[in-house]
Amino acid sequence: MFSKNAFTIQEQIIQLQDRGLEIHNVSLAKKYLANISYYRLGEYWYVMQENKEEHIFKPNSKFKDVIALYNFDAELRLLLFGVIEKIEISLRTKLIYHLSHEIDPWWFCNSEISIDRLQFSRTLAKIEEEITRARSKDVTIKNHFKKHKDDLRFPPAWKSLEQVSFGNLSKLYGNLKHTINAKDLIAAEFGAVNHTYLPSWLQSIAQIRNFCAHHSRLWNRNLPGTVKLLSNPPNAWINDKENIPKQHEFSRLYVHICLMRYLLNTIQPNNNFSTQLNELFKKYPNVDPNALGMKPQWQEEPLWKQ
Structure with missing residues (x-):
């Protein structure tokens, strides 16, 4: 049974950082995530993950590259x-x-x-x-x-x-x-x-x-x-x-x-x-x-x- 709760934008950012995605401008990242959904952006950072099941990012993966x-x-x-x-x-x-x-x-x-x-x-x-x-x-x-x-x-x-x-x-x-x-x-x-x-x-x-x-x-x-x-x-x-x-x-x-x-x-x-x-x-x-x-x-x- 699915049991995950919805994340706040702040929680989304913390999770991405914990998984290894570099976010140098947190306030700008918040603005992006407020207007582009987490899972829509996820289609672009998926290839940056070295562990697809645990969603762990490869070294030097950057949020700015996702936006690009x-x-x-x-x-x-x-x-x-x-x-x-x-x-x-x-x-x-x-x-x-x-x-x-x-x-x-x-x-x-x-x-x-x-x-x-x-x-x-x-x-x-x-x-x-x-x-x-x-x-x-x-x-x-x-x-x-x-x-x-x-x-x-x-x-x-x-x-x-x-x-x-x-x-x-x-x-x-x-x-x-x-x-x-x-x-x-x-x-x-x-x-x-x-x-x-x-x-x-x-x-x-x-x-x-x-x-x-x-x-x-x-x-x-x-x-x-x-x-x-x-x-x-x-x-x-x-x-x-x-x-x-x-x-x-x-x-x-x-x-x-x-x-x-x-x-x-x-x-x-x-x-x-x-x-x-x-x-x-x-x-x-x-x-x-x-x-x-x-x-x-x-x-x-x-x-x-x-």
Whole structure:
């Protein structure tokens, strides 16, 4: 039976010091712990412990380094969230445009163009929830239903899908039948050649987007899912074979940010993602890039060159 009582901030600090964590500015540490929970920070000091069961820290473990890791991770999430936003908007635009022309403006409601009917039903139910929420908040959706009271359908794709999450957009795309021309066309526009590769990229990015949106740790995290890599990408990629992530490394962030960069380069060729990421590592020199799976001299690869 769990029997521990809640600790005061002062007790938290004493416990950390007793376990070997160096805290040189106690008053500042109190301010951090008053605004960032003990267990949230614990995700960053866990690797500093040499005895994980007794929670004993390695020699020279410092509270200021914990905060540096925390701040690095927060800034990394903001950086990636901005990149993912551009990918999400581009995907939404391409889906709306190509499928509305190839099928009709209500293609996203058509189970006939889906591979998995059960997944289609689940995704459509979530889309309905998103549109229902928007009906009371979004002016475009509200006005559509007011103007077209007798039309019981969803608003057309160019209105409805603006309300749909990246996760559901990626599911819509991945579940399209391979005979739908737009599926390969969208993949080609993103530099993914055909429908074989892009769905796994979008799914992994959607998961990372959720981590960013919910302020969850990305540093030193094992990411769920996997991705399929092109053997011969048509656009700038990684030249050094040793720097191409292997399958056992797909749980680390590096391969996923490489794919984000690859997609972003098709959307905004003169982006500054590489510079921003490099500057972030320079700002926090104590952060170990290996915790993200970063490769040596990653910024020298064609993918990351400006």
